[in-house]
Amino acid sequence: MLKDGIDHIDRKLLAALQADAHATTESLGEIAGLSPSPCARRVRMLEKSGVIKAYVAVVDQVKVGLPVSAFASVKLERQREEELDRFSSTVSRWPEVVECYLMTGKMDFLLRIVAKDLAAYEAFLKQKLTRLDGVASIETSFALGQVKHALGLPILA
Incomplete structure (x- = not known):
């Protein structure tokens, strides 16, 4: 967990990353109201603390033959x-x-x-x-x- 907990800015970043894990630091910053540098620091802290566990590709179960x-x-x-x-x-x-x-x-x-x-x-x-x-x-x-x-x-x- 983060030292000071998760605030509303972290929650905005997490929601945005869940919607698009490829989101750029710039686009995340716009969503959270941050410039790219502080935004990147926050994302790194969320990763380091284990709040963000991984980035994955979501695969269509049916299209890969496992319906x-x-x-x-x-x-x-x-x-x-x-x-x-x-x-x-x-x-x-x-x-x-x-x-x-x-x-x-x-x-x-x-x-x-x-x-x-x-x-x-x-x-x-x-x-x-x-x-x-x-x-x-x-x-x-x-x-x-x-x-x-x-x-x-x-x-x-």
């Missing part, structure tokens, strides 16, 4: 720290798992898995997920369509 999104709810046999950590560590290495959350409630984890088709998801399920020690049950739901996928956080200036 299937499956949401797998996983329950473990035991919820001890070692088992939770082992599961987390293992699924984090699988490229098909694009999101994984430790959950409260009936299930322990929620995974979003992308695949080229149902057969590829079935192969993932049989060859990877069901073979993990300690998995008690798996319930899968398939997305029929994406209604919203926000790329940025709702940062208010």
